[in-house]
Amino acid sequence: MKKVFKIIGIIIVVIIALLVAIPLLFQSQIKDMIKTTLNDNLNAKVEFEDVNLSLISNFPKAHVTIDNLSITNLAPFEGETLASVKSIALNMSIMELFKDFETEPLAISSFSIDDALVNILTDKEGNSNYDIAKESDTPSNEDPSTESSGNFTIDIQDYSISNTNLNYMNASSNIEVRVANLNHSGKGQFSAERSQLDTNTDLFINFAMDSTQYLSNMHLKLDAVIGLDLEQNMYTFKDNKGYINALPLQFDGYVKLLENAQELDITFENPGSSFKDLLALVPEAYAKDLNGVETNGDFKLSGIVKGQFSETTIPTLDITMISNNASFKYPDLPKRVENIQINTTVKNSTGNPDDTYVAIDALNFKIDQDVFKSSATIKNLTKNMAVNAKAEGTLNLGNISKAYPLQLEEELSGILKANIQTAFDMNALETNAYERIKANGNLNITDVIFSSKSMLNPVEIAKADLSFSPQSVSLNTFDAKTGNSDFKASGTLNNFMGFVFSDKTLQGNFNLSSNKFVVNDFMTEDTSVETETQTEPQTTETLKIPDFLDCKISAQANTVVYDNLNLKNVKGTLTIKDQQAILSDMSSDIFQGKLAIDGTVSTKAETPTFDFKLGASNFDIAQSFNDLQLFQALAPIAKALQGQMNSSINLSGALNSDLAPDLNSVTGNAAMELLTSKIEPKEGPVLNKLKNEMSFIDFDKLDLKDLKTKLEFADGKVNVKPFHIKYEDIDIEVSGSHGFDMSLAYNTVFNVPAKYLGSDVNKLLTKMDDKDVKNMTVPVSANIGGTYTSPKISTDLTSAASNLTKQLVEMQKNKLINSGSDQVKDLLGGLMGSNSKEETPDTSSNATGDSNKTEEAITEGVKDVLGGLFGKKKEKSDN
Structure with a gap:
């Protein structure tokens, strides 16, 4: 007996040893086989990190795992990732390991895929990146039931796909589908001609076409038993239940795979009839928790999808959504929505995609005493969508969030009254074919707050009245404010429908008046991510002129605020187009004088730019140079001047993120003329320093009247053309340059009469009988450096006096000698x-x-x- 147990024990040890040793013997062989099989069958670059074999984890089957598999496309999708999979697990009989992989196929009984990403792409030429299979050498007359895929055969009993994302993008049809968090599993016998597959599917789907988002994060679930008829390639829905968000649906019918199409015959409906089923269609993020919601009335969704889905056809459609006299109320909200009527149909009776249409015969509701009714038909969905719609009623916008749990950045408020009928097609909106855009009726809004991402501040509309006609929309009244600005407008809008329905620019001609107009209130915030060299992502905000405006405005404003400037009695024309603001014949009162402006501000490029011509008349010098940063940079010493001036300035350059001029980029020229002026040396450090060096000059008495000078500026420097000023009998010539950083580099020449150069010189002059000699002048140079606030001045006054003395002695000596x-x-x-x-x-x-x-x-x-x-x-x- 002991021998029996001993033998059994040895057998067990041998089996365990074999289970451990066999994977080591076959692992390299399986790895080579998988790599060879994939590369022999795919026109793509296939890589994986490792292959592991275990006979214990899924005993009595062999368990093979492939880690970090990636499939990368070759041309014409060179470098694009078709698929990446963190882990693939395959289960098979242990006996499969003893086959000759080169001559006998390997039978896979189950598999699992975890954490995968699949990108399916189709370019404009119709090429697809998933078309990577090499042509098969299998003869066409071979029995397909025995066909293998390379060195694999499929004999699957169960499978699973978990945590997988799938992206489908078709550039030719401009369709984009994104499936997220796909979890799918199935059990069945695939090898039998007829069998059943028990499946569970859970996913989120997004669908967009022509840049319009039709589905956003819609949650789909389907638990279904699917009958498999592999001989007929038919898959039949049997016992199943699905959900669209929280709306339950039941399916019946089948899908049959044909050579170049799929044949569908499916009916579906919601098994209940409660109006709460309609609310369940709304994503949970918007509808919130439906528990406790009171509902009355019925709701029924049903449909038939029958026909072939191919490159040229779709199945016929007959889908209806009906609700009569329904209502609902959320427990935490004060308002009830009642008298709800919905009658919507989606139909296609020919199978031609272009013949699909949506008929909204009624979409009515009531909140408090406000009744709103609407209807519409939408045709030609796949090409040039045509809309015929009507809206009539009153809507208190503030009641919407009191009746439905919307989360809004800004609370809605105000009253909207509408009686509008319109008909248009999308191509007409996009090409401004106004003859195909019809609209009639009136729209009146009061006390409405409107905000969007393209605006810096909400617009509070006190009153707006619009009249619709087939040709245009008349803005009869518009009284609003935004930020610190108020404005009233009237005029004509040429493509209001395109702006509302198709993101087109808002075109028109307006008359605008304002008591206070702050330019920055009408800018947008543009947020952009910094370059990849940043260790952490950072964002910056710049002000932008809205790109949806294309209009001409004849404006008049009592006060316009730009940066720190207050312009009074502003009149002129403002044209806004293509993110540019063009000012024409603009005039205003500022700095106790008049300012004329013509020019352009553009925020189209990454760095905003400006190009202006300014004309200043009778400006108060001290005030303008104190308040206007540009003037401070052009002539910093003018801060010490008091009086009036005229100036003409041409300048262009870049703007900072807050639309203030970047002084280092400014180029241009200026001409200035002083009309009346006196000096306050205390305001000018340079003048104070000069006064110490030139004690014989009283700078308070400088004659600056009719002084004219010209400036040129570029590369952060201002070059001053030579100009002359007068102090009694002293002529002063000034020239040089300074930087916008207030650095100084000037040369000033004082033509000083000899009598100012000391008592010794005067004594010599009294001995001279020559009148010209007694009235002679001496040039004294003063070099001004340093900065405006800390100037450095050097003069040749001492050497000039010494040289003059020697000159006079020589003249006296020569006179005596000669006489x-x-x-x-x-x-x-x-x-x-x-x-x-x-x-x-x-x-x-x-x-x-x-x-x-x-x-x-x-x-x-x-x-x-x-x-x-x-x-x-x-x-x-x-x-």
Whole structure:
């Protein structure tokens, strides 16, 4: 007996050892087989991280897992990811491992796919990225029931797909479908000709066509038993129940796969008839919890879908949605919606997609005493959708959120009264074919607040009255405010329907008046993500001119606020188009003078730009240069001036995110003329510093009247053309440049009369009889550097006075030499050390006497000159 147990124990150990050892023996072989099979059958780049084999985890079957599989397309979708799968698990009989993989197919009994992403793409030429299978070498007459896929056969009893996302994008039809969080599983016998498949499906779906979102995060569930008839390729819905959001639906019918189409014959309906089923259609994020909602009345959704779905046809459709005299009330909201009538039909009786239409015969409701009725027909859904609609009634917008749990960024308020009938097609809206756009009736709104992402502030409409005609919409009255701005308008809108239904620009001509108009109130916030070099995503906001406006406005405003400027009595024409604001013949009162403006502001590019011509008349200098940053940059010293000026300025450049000029980008030129002006040196550090250097100039008395100068600016610098100013008998020439950063680089030349250069010079001048000499001027240069608030000034005043003194001495010396005798020349020559020859003295007595007298006179004169030069005074003796 002990031997028996011993043998059993050895067998068990051997089996366990084999279960552990076999995966090590076959794992490499399976990995090579999978890689070879995939690459032999697919025109794509296939990669996976690893393949693992286990005989224990799913005993008695072998369990194979493939980790991190990716399939990447080749041309014409080079580099696009067709599929990526975190994990694929395959189960098969252990005996399958002992087959010759090159000659015998491997039978898979079950599989699971986890955390997958599939991207199905079709380009404008009709190429599809999923068409990657290589052509099969299987003869056409081979029995399809025995056909294998490469080295695999399918004998599946169960499968599962979990946490999978699927994206479908068709560029030729402009259709986009996104399936998120797909979880699907099934059990059945696929190998039998007839069997049943028990399935469970749960997913969220989004559907858009032509950039219009028709389904948004709709939740679908389906628990269905599907009959499989593989011989006929038919799949029949048997015991099933599905949900659209929370609306229950039952399906009956079948889907049959044909060679180039699918044949459908399906009927469906909601099993109940409560109006709460309609609310269940609304996504939970909008409808909130339906528990506790009181409902009355019925609701029935039913449909028949029958026919072939192919490249040219769709099944015929007969879908109805009906509700009569229904009502509902949410427990936490004060208002009830009642007298609800819905009669909607979706039909197609030919199978031609173009013949599909929606008929909304009635969509009526009542909240409090307000009754609203509407109806519409929508045809030609797949191409040029045509709409014929009518709306009539009164709606208190504030009651909507009191009756239905909407979450709005801004609370709705105001009264809307409508009696409108319209007919149009989408192509007419897009091409402005006004002859095909019909509208009649009136729309009146009062105390309405309107906001959107394209606007910086909500617009509070006190009153608006619109009249519709086939040609246009007349804005009879419009009284509104936004932010700190108020405005009234009237005019004509040319494509109001296109703006409302097709995101077209709002075109028109308006007359606008305003008491206070703040420019920034009408800008939009543009949020953009910084570059990928940022360690963390960051956003920046810039002001943009709305791109939905295309209008011409004749404007008049008592006050317009732009940046820190208050412009009064503004008149002119403003054209807004293509994110540009064009100002024409604009005039206003500002800085106690007049301002004329013509120019353009554009926010179309990433960096906003401007190009303006400004004309200033009788501007108050101090106020304008104090309040206007641009003027401060152009002429900072003007802050110390008081008076009036005229100016013409041409400038262009870039704008910052708040639409203020970027001074480093500004280029242009300016001409300025001072009409009357005086100086307040205390306001000018440069003038204070100059006053210390030039004490003989009183800057309060500078004559600036009729001063004209020209400026040119670029690259952050202002170049000042030379100009002259006058102080009494001193002419001053100024030239140079300064930066917008207030750095200074000026050269000022003072043509100073000699009399201002000190007492020594004046004494010399009194000895001079020449009038021109006494009135001579000396150029004194002052170089101004540093910054406006901390200037650095250097002058050549000292050297100029010294040079003048030497010049005067030389002139006096030459005068005496030229007017005196030989003895004077000898004497001066001796004094100056310049005797170069000996003269023979005159021996006559008369000559001697005259010579002595002349020598004495010259000596005294020279002494006086030299005494004046060197400051030595000596009293003369009375002989």
